[in-house]
Amino acid sequence: MPEAVELDLILIGFGHVGRRFVRLLDERRDALRAEAGTIARVVGVATARHGCAFDPAGLDATAAAARVEGGGSLADLSPAPPAGALDLIARARASARPSVVVETTVLDVRAGQPAIDHVRAAIAAGAHVVTANKGPAAFAYHDLAAAARAAGVAFLFEGAVMDGIPIFNLVRETMPLVRIEGFRGVINTTTNQILAGLERGEAFDTVLARMQAAGIAEADPSLDLNGWDAAAKTAALANVLMDARLTPHAIQRTGIGPAIAAPAKAALARGRRLKLVASAERRAGTVAGRVEPIELPAGDVLAGLDGPANALVLKTDLLGEVTIVQGAGDLTQTAYALVSDLVAVRRRLGAPPPASGRRTP
């Protein structure tokens, strides 16, 4: 069994993802220690509307989650509650143990904020940072990665694309020396489900309303429909996997609306599928990214994706095309992305356990 490393966790944001994360840590506490050599203890929580708490001796995070869900405040959980997220992050500096800031705030996806400020503050405080937000990698990857390197801390964001399905960790950990020449994927679930509904002859508004009722589509679905969500993910992927310097604004973007119903049905009648495809390619020494509806032949792996499925096709020099497919996403997967990043942080803190197949001893 690898020696256990204690990590102090500071949660910035405590919504659905943050609360599922602390419960998942609880459910997998023994495995986290036995397989990954990690003891994770929540010492701080910052929320926007339910107060903040900080206790270097550890907080009962699942009790805090229940309190927030009951509409209560965290302010009386600790003697000197932090004034807010940045105040809480600054307290990471005082810990003798490695600190990890877990960032899950609601994103202003047009600016990447406040996630970027939180990541920058965490790195400045000497904390590792893991986030489920795509903003930091989409808008400021190279700056933040350079700052993290200089500070000797990790900056990880597996949950930014396709939830907990390994994408960034896949390339970094298992495809050393491989050059990513480009990619294409279906990485926005709302638009994929809408297109599937339109193919079946449903009305745009009907499908959208059903998805909103099921909690899949946002109350304001415009960021999904106009391709912005996919563009932000495309920028993050291009920046990290292809060393591009893009923001979502640089992605050539075409979304979908009710008028897409006719071409979607026509494609299906020809045995083909219309999908909102995100892609990037190297062109004239730079990287160009696009999001647009594309009609795909039936044999294309992206054409076969059911409504809830996502997939990313990586075009590589040494391995040809490598595709990873997510059957369906859920909250647990997003929370798991944070856990897998946490294990990656642990691995860089000490000699990793012997590499022998599946389970570490």
Added chain:
Amino acid sequence: MPEAVELDLILIGFGHVGRRFVRLLDERRDALRAEAGTIARVVGVATARHGCAFDPAGLDATAAAARVEGGGSLADLSPAPPAGALDLIARARASARPSVVVETTVLDVRAGQPAIDHVRAAIAAGAHVVTANKGPAAFAYHDLAAAARAAGVAFLFEGAVMDGIPIFNLVRETMPLVRIEGFRGVINTTTNQILAGLERGEAFDTVLARMQAAGIAEADPSLDLNGWDAAAKTAALANVLMDARLTPHAIQRTGIGPAIAAPAKAALARGRRLKLVASAERRAGTVAGRVEPIELPAGDVLAGLDGPANALVLKTDLLGEVTIVQGAGDLTQTAYALVSDLVAVRRRLGAPPPASGRRTP
């Protein structure tokens, strides 16, 4: 840039894969040092028919490859050439640097030999071992992994299934704490190409002869056709990913022959595809593995695989179904599997570089 760790490589087997491996190391020498912190030097080569060589100061491996391809012998490359593979492996013990045995011999796939003996000897000599052979993981995974743990060395075999596409490294490195409940896949290229030819109305012998001429199918294709190759891979996957104790003999196995043409064409006529599917599932406290032709609906990711493509669907507890698809395999990918395992060995030898997105500093 991570500090470079020098690794002494001992090549056991020097056929197409072994020779492509040394050339790939040469082609990526700078990246291997800059990105992975590794300087790899071949100090020994053992062949079955072209002699052996050992020089602690390093051999010119690409020159040795050219010599073997010209029909020459390696016996005069070093002053006291080893008598054979096991003699060469034993010399690893004398090195002050970490040694890695790179095992690529021709496999007796019904017994897993001589690869298993080579792996065992390498571990006993205190060397890490990477192999492209499926035999060791299919027949003796738990024994060898336990021996490797006790000796503090790595035992890796990414190339055993789907060439260089990360499977074992995917689960071990990027899916910590995830439990693999089962899997199903198309993992034998010869049978997949034959089935595709039969669907098009070609005769069994015609497709097979074309594939043999192209070097895709073996001169004796029986191990592919009767499902044995897929069964060995299934045992390896089940042993490593699901902690099973199987050998290929325990896999319930149905292969394909000329009689499969009619059901393959009939399936296609119904808009479905017949594929040779390898699978495993947990059942009554144990793991059961199967290889058999199965008719799949058009929407199934395995149904969409073109002849040269392979794919594996992992059924997991936390991430639902995760599928990885290989577009097509080639010799470079198999050689790359050994390189990626070599980098995994390097990572366990020292503090890994900071984890920040794609490229390590």
